Amino acid sequence: MSADASLTPSARWTIVLSGGILMGLSLGIRHTQGLFMQPVTSGHGWSLETFGLALALQNLVWGLAQPVTGLMADRYGSGKVLCLGILAYGLGLYLMAQARGPVGFTAANGVLIGIALSGTAFGTVYGALSRIFEPRLRNWALAVAGAIGGLGQFCLVPFVQRLLAEAGWRNAAIVLGLLVLASLPLAVPLRARLRETQRGVPDLPVGASIREAMRRRGFWLLNLGFFACGFQLAFIATHLPAYLLEHGLSLAQAGTALALIALANIFGTYACGRSAGRWRIKHLLAGLYAVRVAAMLLFLAIPATAASAYAFALVMGFLWLGTAPMTNELVLRMFGLRYIATLFGIVFLGHQVGGFFGVWLGAWVYDRMHSYEWLWIGSIAIGCVAAAAHWLIDDSPLVASDGPGLRVVRS
Template sequence: MKPSPQHWWQQTWGLVLAGGLIMGIALGVRHVQGMFLLPIIMDRGWTRESFGFAMAVQNLTWGLAQPLTGMLADRFGSWKVMVGGMLLYAVGLITMTHATNVQTFVWTAGVCIGIAQSGTTFGVVYGALSRMVPPARRSWALGVAGAIGGIGQFLLVPAAQAMLSGLGWAGALVWFAIVALALLPMGLPFHDKQNSQSHDATADHPRLLPALREAFSHSGFWLLNLGFLACGFQLAFIANHLPAYLVDKGMPPRDGMVALAIIALSNVLGIYVFGLLGGRYPRKYTLSMIYLARSAAMALFVLLPLSAFSLYAFAAAMGLLWLGTVPLTNGIVSQIFGVRYLATLFGFVFFGHQLGSFLGVWLGGVVFESTHSYDLVWLCAMALGVIAAALHWPIDDRELVRATPGFAMR
C-alpha cells in the first residue's frame, strides 16, 4: 500500500471536506432550481414545459458527459476535472441570466450546467476519494463527504429564497457563480499525480477498454444502471416540480422552500447513515429497501390530505432517502470492479440516473401542460421505485476474480 499524502490538506479529513464543499455548491444549486421555475417563466413569458425541458436537457447532458469526465479524471487527474467543472458552472450560471429565449436557456441552463455538474459531483468526487482514501475508511469518507454536500444543499435553500426576494432570480444566479469561483481551490487537494499515491490503483488492473468490456458483460452492471433510472426520475421530478405543485394546491411559496430545506437537511443524516451501512450490510439489499420506502412515502403523500404537517413529514422522509443511493451504488461498482476506473464505470452507471432525471423533469412539464395535474407523474415515480427494488435484489455483487494476464486478482 502506498503511503498517505504528506500534505495536511491531502489527509483523509482534508479530502473529505474539500470534496463535500465542491458537491455542496454543485448539488445545492441543482437542488433549488425548482424555486426559480415560476420567477423565470413569469419574467420571460415561457411555460413550465419550456423550463422543464431545459432542466431535462441539463440532466441528460450530465448523464452523457459523466462517462467522459470520468475517463478524463482517471487519465489526467480528478483535480483538473473538478476545477474545470467549477469554472464551467460559474460561466453557465452567469450566461443563464442573459438567456432571453428558450433555445439559449436550454444551451446555458441545460448543456453548459449539465457538463459542469458531471465534473463536480458524485462520479468524479467519489471516484477520487475511493482511490485516495484507505479501503477501511472508504465507506466513512463517502458518507461524510456526502453529508457535507447535503449541508451545502440545505444552506442554499434559505440563501436562494433570500436572494430571490432581494436580488431577483438573475442576481441570485450571479451570486451562486461567485461562490463557485471562490471554491475553486477545493479541487487542489485531489492533485494525486495521476493516482501515483492512490490506494488499490496497481498495475494488476486491466486497461480501460478491457475494463469496460468486463463491466458491460456483467449483468449487475446493467441492473444498477436500470435501477438508478428510478432514482433520477424521482429526485428530479420532486426537486423541480414540488414547489409549483404546492402552489397549485393553494399552499404559499414559503412551504415549498421549507420542504426543500427539510429534504436537504434530512439528506445530511441519510447519506451519512447509508454510507456507513454500506460498509456493514449488503448494499444491494439496502438499495432495494430505499426504493420501496420512497414509493411508500410518495403514496402516503399523494393519498393523504395535504397540509403543512403532511408536507413536512414527506419532506423529512424523502430527505432521509434522498441521496443515500449514491454511495451505495458507487460502493457496489467498486466492490465488483475495483477502484482503478471507478470514475469511468460509475459514470456509465450514472447515465441511467440522469436518463431518469431527464424523463422526470421533462414529463413533469409535459404531463402538467396536457392534464393540468401531476398525478400521472406521481404514479409513475412510485411504480419505478418498486421496479428498481426488484432489479437490485438479484445483483451478483461478488468481487470479480481475474485469472487471465492483465486481469489478475487485486
C-alpha cells in the same frame, strides 16, 4: 503502502471538507432550480415545459458527460477535472442570467451547467476520495463528504430564496456563479494520484474494462435502479414546489419542504455511507427504494398540508442521495478501483436519463393534463422495479484468474 498512509488527520479532514463543500455548492444550486421555475417562466412569459426542457436537458447532458469526465479523472487526476467543472459552472450561471430567449437559456442552463455538474458533483468527488483513502477509511470519507454536501444544499435553499426575493432571479444566478468560482481552491486537495493496482483485480485497458462490465447482468440492473433514482429525485426536486402551490401551500412552505429534504439528506447520506461497510449494499439499496415507494403512496393518500409535505420531505430527504456513495462502493467492489470514475459515470448516465424524463415529463404532462397524478404513479411504479432490480444484482467481484481470462468470485 496505502494512498492515505502519509496523511495527517488534519490533512484527511481538509480533503473531505473540500470534497463536501464542492458537492454542497454543485448539488445545492441544482437542488434550488425548482425555486427558479416560477420567476423565470413568468418573467419571460414561457410555459413550464420550456423551463422543464432546459432542466431535463441539463440532467441528460450531465449523464452523457459523466463517463467522459470520469475517464479524464481516471487518466489525468480529479483536480484538473474539478477545476474545469467549476469554471464551466460559473460561466453557465452567468450566461443563464443574460439569456433572452429559450435557446440561450437552454444552452446555458441545460448544456453548459450539465457538463459542469459532471465535473463537480459526486461522480468526480467520490472517485477522488475512493483513490485517496484506503478501504478502512473510504466509507468514512464518502459518508462525511456526503453529509457535508447535504449541509451545503440545506444552507443554499434559504439563501437562494432570499436572493430571489430581494435581487430577482437574474442577479441571484450571477451571485451563485461568483460563489462557485470562489470555490476553485477547494479542488487542490482533491488531486488524487492513481493508486496501485489492487491485488487480484485485473488491470485491464479502459475499453476492455467497460466491455467486461457490460457483460455482467448486475451492471445493467444497477443502471436500471439508478434510472429510477434519477427519475424520482429530478421529478420531486423540480416539481414538488409547483405541486404544493397547486394544493394551496405558499411558496415559502414549498421552499421549506425543499430545505427539509436537504436537511434530512445530511443525516441520510452519512447513515447510508456508513452502512455500506456493514451490510450487503444491494440489499440496502433495495430496501431504500421500497421505503421511498411507501412514502410516496402515503403522501398521495392523505390531504396535502404543510405538515404532510414536511413529513414527506424529511423521509425522502433521508433517502435522497444515500444511493450515490452506496452505488459508487458497489461498482468499486464489483469491478475494482482502476476505472471507478469511468464505470460509475456509465452507471450514472442511467440516473440522468431518468432525471431527464422526470423533469421533462413532469412539465409536459402537467401542461396538458393540469395534474401531476400520473407522474406520481410513474415514480411509484419504477421505484418498485428498482427495488426488485437491486435485489437480483450479482455483486460478486471480478478478479484475474490463474489462467487466461477473467472470472467472477461468487459470494
